[in-house]
Amino acid sequence: MVAADVRALSTALDAPDFFAHMDPAPSKIAAKLVGLNAQYNQNLLHPDLSPFATKAERRVIDWLAPIFGMSDGHMCCGSSVANLTGIWCARESGATRVVASADAHLSVAKAAHILGMDFDAIAVDQDGKLDPSELKDLSDSCLVLTAGTTARGAVDPMVQTIAVWTHVDAAWAGPLRLTKFRDVVSGIETADSIAISAHKWLYQPKDSALIFFRDPQASKLISFGGEYLTVPNVGVQGSRSAAAIPLLGTLLAWGKQGLAQRVENSMKDSETLAHFLKEHPETNLCGWPQTGVVNWRPKISPILDVVQRLGNCASITNISGDVWIRQVAANSYVDIDEVIREIEKALQ
Ligand SMILES: Cc1ncc(COP(=O)(O)O)c(C=O)c1O
Structure with missing residues (x-):
């Protein structure tokens, strides 16, 4: 009963579109x-x-x-x-x-x-x-x-x-x-x-x-x-x-190499996302991601509507008094193309 609820009602940190928080799925x-x-x-x-x-x-x-x-x-x-x-x-x-x-x-x-x-x-x-x-x-x-x-x-x-x-x-x-x-x-x-x-x-x-x-x-x-x-x-x-x-x-x-590879892949994912957001006509990127954390805002749609449509794909944060979307590259099972597709859908 408890186990069933845990399985059914937990956030899937390893889902292909989970790119929201600093919490990765743990190593197996x-x-x-x-x-x-x-x-x-x-x-x-x-x-x-x-x-x-x-x-x-x-x-x-x-x-x-x-x-x-x-x-x-x-x-x-x-x-x-x-x-x-x-x-x-x-x-x-x-x-x-x-x-x-x-x-x-x-x-x-x-x-x-x-x-x-x-x-x-x-x-x-x-x-x-x-x-x-x-x-x-x-x-x-x-x-x-x-x-x-x-x-x-x-x-x-x-x-x-x-x-x-x-x-x-x-x-x-x-x-x-x-x-x-x-x-x-x-x-x-x-x-x-x-x-x-x-x-x-x-x-x-x-x-x-x-x-x-x-x-x-x-x-x-x-x-x-x-x-x-x-x-x-x-x-x-x-x-x-x-x-x-x-x-x-x-x-x-994993060795140092295996660990480094996962973190490096996450850094690459955050860059891919940042490039997409920088080029997109309807989004503002808040600076270039320094350590895998991507902050952005929609230019036209209300931000909270977009956040709601993004679901587990994103979190929100406050920067200098303004709300920004925050996406963190922690999930080593993420499919960054899937995350980008979710953003495209959420912006429509
Ligand atoms: C920069 C930084 N320091 C400290 C903490 C606190 O860590 P913990 O939640 O493990 O207590 C966090 C949590 O996200 C963090 O982002």
């Missing part, structure tokens, strides 16, 4: 391994309750962290928590203020609020990137840069400043570092910490994300030990699932 091997994880129900809080899972996480971190210029880290349930973790490290290092672009994900302001820090939003330029000329004295601050904003996929310039701590929210675009588009996120290696959603462009089932640290000692800033624990509890969560196992399975099955 990952989906299988999640079932195995549930069966064994390991807890990363206690190494004796997760002998293999703890090793698997170490292996994943040791494999991925150096690709981003980082040396340590751990997995957590999402990038809201990964951002909170990075900003918590900043506060423990003396930062009292969080500075981020006005287009940073809401979890950044939320983390500042939870941690009792001030929050300053910095204006973005016309491409949706943080404008470095707007930055003031950062000597008391945690600077949060975004690599792939939620609304537009914009990548902030990876500026080097005197901030106490620089955290990069690379929830969406971080995996470009594994691809031929690595230069889009160049400079990310100068960060103190980086958040990446494995349940976005690393094709993992939710809840799966990574927080990386440049300094191998950084996790000591956010470690609590004692009482019943044999090893310190690092980070925001207590009990943690073995999310590293499906990620390790995916990395071993």
Whole structure:
């Protein structure tokens, strides 16, 4: 009964026309391994309750962290928590203020609020990137840069400043570092910490994300030990699932090449769509997609009517106070010609 409802009433993330959100269908091997994880129900809080899972996480971190210029880290349930973790490290290092672009994900302001820090939003330029000329004295601050904003996929310039701590929210675009588009996120290696959603462009089932640290000692800033624990509890969560196992399975099955190929194909799909929208007489494209996020508006038909006709093909977002259609290249099973046909129909 429950299973039947799940099958009947879930959004098909792998449908040929699904091109709407940052949520890909997970890798098949990952989906299988999640079932195995549930069966064994390991807890990363206690190494004796997760002998293999703890090793698997170490292996994943040791494999991925150096690709981003980082040396340590751990997995957590999402990038809201990964951002909170990075900003918590900043506060423990003396930062009292969080500075981020006005287009940073809401979890950044939320983390500042939870941690009792001030929050300053910095204006973005016309491409949706943080404008470095707007930055003031950062000597008391945690600077949060975004690599792939939620609304537009914009990548902030990876500026080097005197901030106490620089955290990069690379929830969406971080995996470009594994691809031929690595230069889009160049400079990310100068960060103190980086958040990446494995349940976005690393094709993992939710809840799966990574927080990386440049300094191998950084996790000591956010470690609590004692009482019943044999090893310190690092980070925001207590009990943690073995999310590293499906990620390790995916990395071993696909290799760096297989992963990169899927993300590169998605980047190509977003370019194909952008070309179509740029040439179409009845659509306005909002800048060229930087990291697979395409924003556009119909010139004639009311936007909300078009969105309704597009169904799962598109989402909407707000850019500088205006509603724009947002289409995200996350689905590796998409047929971009089918998406374009749906747009043509919706515009009629
Ligand atoms: C840029 C960015 N950062 C952080 C998050 C939060 O991630 P999560 O939903 O995994 O908590 C998102 C979610 O879409 C995001 O787009």
